[in-house]
Amino acid sequence: MMIVPPGGTIGILGGGQLGRMLATAAAELGFDVHVFTPESDSPAARVAARTTVASYDDAAALAAFAAAVDVVTFEFESVPHRAAEILREAGAVLRPQASAFAVARNRLAEKRFFNAVGIETAAFAPIGAETLDLALAAVGLPAIIKTAEDGYDGKGQARVASREEAEAAIARLGPGPLIIEAFCQFEREISIVAARGEDGAFVAFEPGENRHEAGILSTTIVPARISPEIAAKARAHVSALMEALAYVGVLAVEFFVMPDGRLLGNEMAPRVHNSGHWTQDAASVSQFELQIRAAAGWPLPAPERFADVEMRNLLGEDAALWRSFAADPKARLHLYGKREARTGRKMGHVTLLKATKDREVR
Ligand SMILES: Nc1ncnc2c1ncn2[C@@H]1O[C@H](COP(=O)(O)OP(=O)(O)O)[C@@H](O)[C@H]1O
Ligand SMILES: [Mg+2]
Numbered sequence: 001m002m003i004v005p006p007g008g009t010i011g012i013l014g015g016g017q018l019g020r021m022l023a024t025a026a027a028e029l030g031f032d033v034h035v036f037t038p039e040s041d042s043p044a045a046r047v048a049a050r051t052t053v054a055s056y057d058d059a060a061a062l063a064a065f066a067a068a069v070d071v072v073t074f075e076f077e078s079v080p081h082r083a084a085e086i087l088r089e090a091g092a093v094l095r096p097q098a099s100a101f102a103v104a105r106n107r108l109a110e111k112r113f114f115n116a117v118g119i120e121t122a123a124f125a126p127i128g129a130e131t132l133d134l135a136l137a138a139v140g141l142p143a144i145i146k147t148a149e150d151g152y153d154g155k156g157q158a159r160v161a162s163r164e165e166a167e168a169a170i171a172r173l174g175p176g177p178l179i180i181e182a183f184c185q186f187e188r189e190i191s192i193v194a195a196r197g198e199d200g201a202f203v204a205f206e207p208g209e210n211r212h213e214a215g216i217l218s219t220t221i222v223p224a225r226i227s228p229e230i231a232a233k234a235r236a237h238v239s240a241l242m243e244a245l246a247y248v249g250v251l252a253v254e255f256f257v258m259p260d261g262r263l264l265g266n267e268m269a270p271r272v273h274n275s276g277h278w279t280q281d282a283a284s285v286s287q288f289e290l291q292i293r294a295a296a297g298w299p300l301p302a303p304e305r306f307a308d309v310e311m312r313n314l315l316g317e318d319a320a321l322w323r324s325f326a327a328d329p330k331a332r333l334h335l336y337g338k339r340e341a342r343t344g345r346k347m348g349h350v351t352l353l354k355a356t357k358d359r360e361v362r
Pocket of ligand 1: 151154184215
């Protein structure tokens with residue numbers, strides 16, 4: 001297994017806040033970080049040793065980037081297939097390997113994959129103008145129609161309660177591939193963030209309980225208000241899924257917890273995840289460090305949690321609240337350095353430390 005020692009260079013594809021937090025975690029372990037992003041003045045670039053600003057289809061820039069780094073990791077999953085191929089052809093080691101993105105990028109492939117590894121999902125079907133009746137018969141109403149690709153933060157979705165609404169949603173969200181899912185009256189939403197090494201080592205954080213507003217993650221609380229059995233089941237699901245993908249790095253899976261105790265897989269993200277941001281402040285190792293460790297071929301320590309936490313996203317104008325959080329000794333403030341506070345834009349987050357967790361004396 002290829003190991004990157006301290007002083008080596010970690011390449012990060014993507015320049016957003018996740019890249020920024022990956023970069024600072026890498027710096028703490030003595031690595032240099034080289035960011036590749038099409039965006040000038042990106043959040044990640046401003047904390048990285050080097051940055052290449054070029055498009056993801058710039059073959060020469062990608063090849064030069066591959067030659068300049070010891071390993072390439074990613075902060076987003078919609079990495080163009082061709083870009084990953086160019087990096088690999090140029091000799092770069094990719095962790096995670098790009099094959100995991102193909103599954104995560106398409107909601108239909110993702111849900112089929114969940115089912116194949118034993119993770120139950122809401123009823124779902126591909127849907128289009130021609131297959132409308134078939135799909136409605138398979139899934140029922142109410143339902144959610146989503147773009148199968150490129151949706152995030154609740155974008156590209158419509159809740160539908162009738163055939164007419166479904167037709168309108170198809171017209172609005174198409175012409176790309178669409179999925180329809182049964183609407184789940186879940187009790188709560190949870191997610192698990194876990195890491196797997198190239199040697200097969202698996203570690204996971206406890207599930208976080210997530211609240212969304214307008215489709216965007218608003219808060220994560222840990223511990224989630226679920227039974228140990230459900231937590232263990234979610235963890236086993238994530239382990240099986242990462243094993244099946246032979247995945248290397250950090251991955252997150254979102255689940256719905258149903259009132260009857262069933263656990264339905266919603267989606268996965270082959271990267272560090274917003275619901276894992278609390279790990280920076282209340283765990284023995286953060287999700288960002290685990291991703292860098294997995295990329296560098298380092299050991300993956302099992303995380304321990306030190307406190308109960310609530311992570312709050314600071315969206316748009318929320319960032320103006322920084323003063324009150326800065327004055328709160330129980331608040332750990334993280335701002336992403338974004339220049340403009342557009343509505344709904346993730347500007348930062350704050351981790352509120354609750355009671356210190358009772359810890360066993362060993
Ligand atoms: N089938 C569903 N039933 C009920 N709520 C859903 C369903 N699918 C999505 N949602 C709600 O919308 C949120 C965003 O949907 P998700 O599929 O996770 O897309 P995104 O990629 O935008 O995060 C979910 O976290 C959940 O709150
Ligand atoms: Mg989601």
